[in-house]
Amino acid sequence: MTTHTQTGTVTDIAELRRLSARTRQLILETVHHAGAGHVGGPLSVADILVNLYFNRLRIDPENPGDPARDRCILSKGHSSIALYTVLALRGYLPVEELATFDAIDSRLQGHPDLRALPGLDMSTGSLGQGLSPGIGMALGARLAKLDFHTWVILGDGEIQEGQIWEAAFVASRYRLHNLTAIVDYNRLPQFGWPDASGFTRDEPIDDPGGKFAAFGWNVIEIDGHDHDALGGAFDAAVAHRDGPTVIVAHTIKGKGISFMEHEYNWHATPPDEQQLADAVAELQGALA
């Protein structure tokens, strides 16, 4: 087995929490500056990305093309600003470059472009497509006798796509223990479903863990904002050697900003000056 490179790992929980707050602040500042962009989803997936990139992934920003590096696919590509922010903090790009998000000629496309920015492992954006390339990477690792792990972050809305379940079947069929899916289970879709009471945005898909279990996956359910739980689940997923693991990370859309939490109107709305100031104050207060 060829070994990976690894630099810059952070295991201290307080430091991870500080990085999460910094990530959230940069997300809000960037979207405010760009005047457009998703907010709710990036805030709900922020802790997952921080923990993965700082605590778990065996990667080296100085060598982003290392064939033996761990892979990470943000299948819910509309949360790209969260990924770009974490990549910037991790050293893949200057933090100042976040200001180019969404702009013409930027490496930071609205949805991640594999060819635009080193550190991205797959193009995503059309929902439900990320798990399949993850299978390809896991099969490639097995074939090349490399021990890297592939992580795929799914939105709970996008797992309505049929391709996810084609992939769930095949990953299980090949017993890909070097593949882990993480569902950002924030339960708040863009529009929602009619129901008996008229209309609901709650739970775009019920019990994703049970559905993956039915396809033969190892299922771990955690609080997706708890760095202790995230680190533990990532360890358990890697340790599991009999087939793929899905981590259902229970999250809150808009997490960390009281007036954005559980609010679908913050799916893709940039904060104004005052809202940004209030949000930053709240993030810094929570760390004090």
Added chain:
Amino acid sequence: MSATQTLLATEPRNAGVREAWGEGLVALGNRYANLVVLDGDLANSTKADLFAAAHPDRFFEMGIAEQNMLGVAAGLATTGYVPWISTFAAFVAKRALDQIRVVIAQPSLNVKMCGAYSGILPSKTGKTHQSVEDLAVFRAMPHVVTIAPADAVELQAAMAAMMEDVRPTYLRVTRDASPVIFADDYVFEFGKAHLLRRGSDLGIVGTGVQTVRALEAAELLEAEGISAAVLHVPTLKPLDVDAICDLAAATGLIVTAEDHSIIGGLGSAVAEVLSEHIPTRMRRVGLQDTYGESGPNDALLEKYGLTPRHVADAGLELLALKAGAKATGK
């Protein structure tokens, strides 16, 4: 434009196209350790089963789930493997199209998408399994090389060239054995058309197996005292613009021949080129904006207007128009 009779086979023979594809994969698999095959539960139809037997560790059954299969191929491509897709043209060109767009075409990943049972002769399975828009679909996608070989020899030559190329590629494969027109030492070049027959009265442009029928059409026309040139276009993209324009300049009348819709395929490609560079009166022989149906091959070719006679008649029609225009001074 090169008129090289040495390109052509001297002895008439038929050869299985899907068999050539399967055997070609096995041979390339021997030469390239990074060649892998993904199959949509059709390996015994496409003949990818030959590869599965020869290289079982590099054969991945993906089941009847094409969207996932193309996504898996993209992931494998990022780890240094070159995935070849085994399914029918009807499915690869439509069932997994958004996956191809986002994770293969846009990032230009090196995936070889092969469409078996293309055109309207996929045994007697009918319109669901016939593929009459695949060339249009892939030709319209940025970054995707689009190839339609004429016979088993050119198919294998194209496959060898594809392994030395890193672009995402669509390769059209037909089901049935068909006449071999190229000599065994034929070398495939991306974007190069071949003048297979010289002629002065009109030019026929063919692609895929329809080039074989174009050559037969030229024979029919010769018997009627008409000299028809035949140009074979194996790559719809990149397109050999110069060869097409040269043929139009030399003959003044152009007929296109394809076992595909006349919308978006070869006929469209040639019309686009000619109207920009050298406006030329032309006729497009192919599926006339229609789907096919089940039936014996001969009956299908006859009903949907793809026989050598149909190609020859399109040429005669153009010649009559030209004569009429001369007579009336237009």
